[in-house]
Amino acid sequence: MPRINSPDELEKIRNEILSQKDTNKPCISICAGTGCLACGAAEVIAAFKEEIEKQGLEADVDTKGTGCPGFCERGPIVVIYPEEICYLQVKPEDVPEIIAQTIKENKVLERLIYLDPSTNESATRESEIPFYNNQERLIISNNIKIDSKSIEDYLAIGGYSALKKVLFQMTPEQVLEEVKKTNLRGRGGGGFPAALKWEGSRNAPEPEKYVIVNADEGDPGAFMDRALLEGNPHLILEGLMIGAYTIGAREGYIYVRQEYPLAVENVKIAIKQAEEYGFLGNNILGSEFDFNVKVHQGAGAFVCGESTALMTALEGRAGEPRPKYIRSNIRGLWEKPTVLNNVETWANVPLILNNGADWFNSYGTDRSKGTKIFSLVGKINNTGLVEIPMGMTLREIIYKVGGGIPGNKMFKAVQTGGPSGGCLPDSMLDLKVSFDELTEAGSMMGSGGMIVMDEETCMVDVARYFLDFLSDESCGKCVPCREGVKQMLKILTNITQGRGQAGDIELLEELGEVIKGISLCALGQTAPNPFLSTLKYFREEYEAHIKDKKCPALYCKELISYYIDPEKCQACMACLKKCPSDAVTGGKKTIHIIDQDKCTKCNTCLDVCPPRFNAVRKISGEPVPPPIPEEERTIARGSKEK
């Protein structure tokens, strides 16, 4: 491919690409994101290629592996253009029928389209599925339209037009003003206005400056950045280039975690393509702007998502944070002014420049503009990535987009903001999701993790889980984080194991206050949040664990017992046969009894007890009733229930 040397040449090439595309020609897009690949998307893609070849349809049908559109719950996802027919959970054996019916006969396969479990209404097109049509998909919607490894596909959807506009029609000051007007806030967690960060670096006297993409996404259950970097890497590069032009940087880095091999692969391919086309290198598009990008793979430390730790790691040292009293946009990587933004922040930049600040500001709330991508996970029907306008309520996200809680269970809490965030109860469901509202409620936006919890979740254990994660991921440099978080974890573990004592809550609060107040970096400063927010909204659960040795959610193993109700047991042998520790005694016509000393609380008996008997139950905070005398255990009608 010859290098593009001017804006006119760019448009010429774009037109050539578009002229070769027949918009009426069927195109089968198959999500090739990590989630769908794990569900067998690679086999589905291979099956399509094989079937198309077998039928001699190569000239009539295109296939492409695309980025993640977000509906991970129903992967592998296939969308057939131009009709935009969306097939879910497609298996290789479905492929011949799809080709025979949908491609050749233009018929929709009812069994593969979306069926709403609550209304029983079906939806043929992607845009008709409630999961999608309740979102505002400004950024992520392109993922399914392009082959993640093809720069031609990116150019075909208008790619690099924002870069062209910036380089040839705008001064860096004008770009800064435009971004400033949107008050675009950092999507990585802090919510700091991106334009202010850029301005600081731009005005810093040092001539050498850097821009960095923070793709060290590490929150448990969060994968927004992965999906963007895997699915649409050129979008991130374009945003980064615009940022570099604005602040005057000539070098950029993409810090991506090693655990994201596909993102690393796709972004490396994208950089190579951009270099070949002349979007990277010297004299980009003939504008005299020079810019190069390198990929740096993180070694797996969560703390390296913190900006100063990330820069220290980039410099080749152990990834430990440094004091931030002088901001890194003034003194960052190699002590030079450095703008570090999250993947999603950079992804917003080309959209803003293409469509203008006013367009961007039409989405969102007063102080939080645009959209935010969340990874909606946990006890939720529609697990996946959702992009919503700022200001949508938690209730709308969970029930309208997410489809509610599985198994008709009750909603208990939603955890936002990753390990540093907090848990919000049902009384907060009408909270409008935006930076300030979440912080005021005792949680935070964070990078966009959203974990839904149902009635069976123990909130003390949730706090313990996150503190365990953070204790493990603390770099160990400063005392409050290394030692304080460890002590908090010890106390929380004791509470969940029935060894809680009076005074524990107060000690946890004291530790929390000091850790928040004087830890070195954001990891430590926010580490007490999981405890503080669960205490704020679920204090009674802490008290039940400590005072009554009771886990109200019936979750903490050390605080629960399994019991077979002799009135209900039909001696069906199901639990007796399945118990892995031989803790169930009894027989064919003899009521079953759990030997509490042998029971490992694995829940198997409860799982296998037929719902019509419903004889096994969990008990907490009260003694297990003694077994009934042996002579009363025989039942006459037991034999029919084998």
Next chain:
Amino acid sequence: MSKIPLIIDGKEIEAEEGISVLEAARSEGFEIPSLCHHDKLESYGACRICTVEAEINGRSKLVVSCVYPVEKNLVVTTRSEKVDRARRLILELLLSHAPDSEQLRNLADEYGANKDRFEKEPSFCIHCGLCVRYCAEVKGKHAVGFINRGSSREINFIPELVASECWNCKECFPLCPTSALQAAYVFTAAQVSTTPVFEEDTN
């Protein structure tokens, strides 16, 4: 270098631009405790015991004085209820590892820290990093370093370097506030050397 005016505990002082609040305070005779600070070494900001209250634009917050640069019109309070509470808890956390450290015990007396508040885990080392940084920054040897992270972080001598570099140096020994360093050294030296090092190691 220009002079920066600031107030420490009510006293108006002027400090060199670029120095830390800790340095400015100590040069004026104010006492601020520290465990990981050393005049010959880059400020590290790990022990957090030199935390003070600083008022900027009418808003007061806790800052770590060894890494906080002096700022025009900064109002610093070196001791307050908030500061003492933070220092006390830090001491209590560290005393679980090094209950017999003289330096820690003296500070514990001053701040009313309870050395038995947290369960004892006598690993001795409090991760001040003085040995590691002194060896790297002053001696340029890198014979001792940190390994692991988080609560399993520890100091470790590099056996190969111990054999060649450490015997005639040992300058890090007196820096250690808990004597853990000597223990780590002797342990490593014993592993690489056939001569029983502990017999000679009496000074």
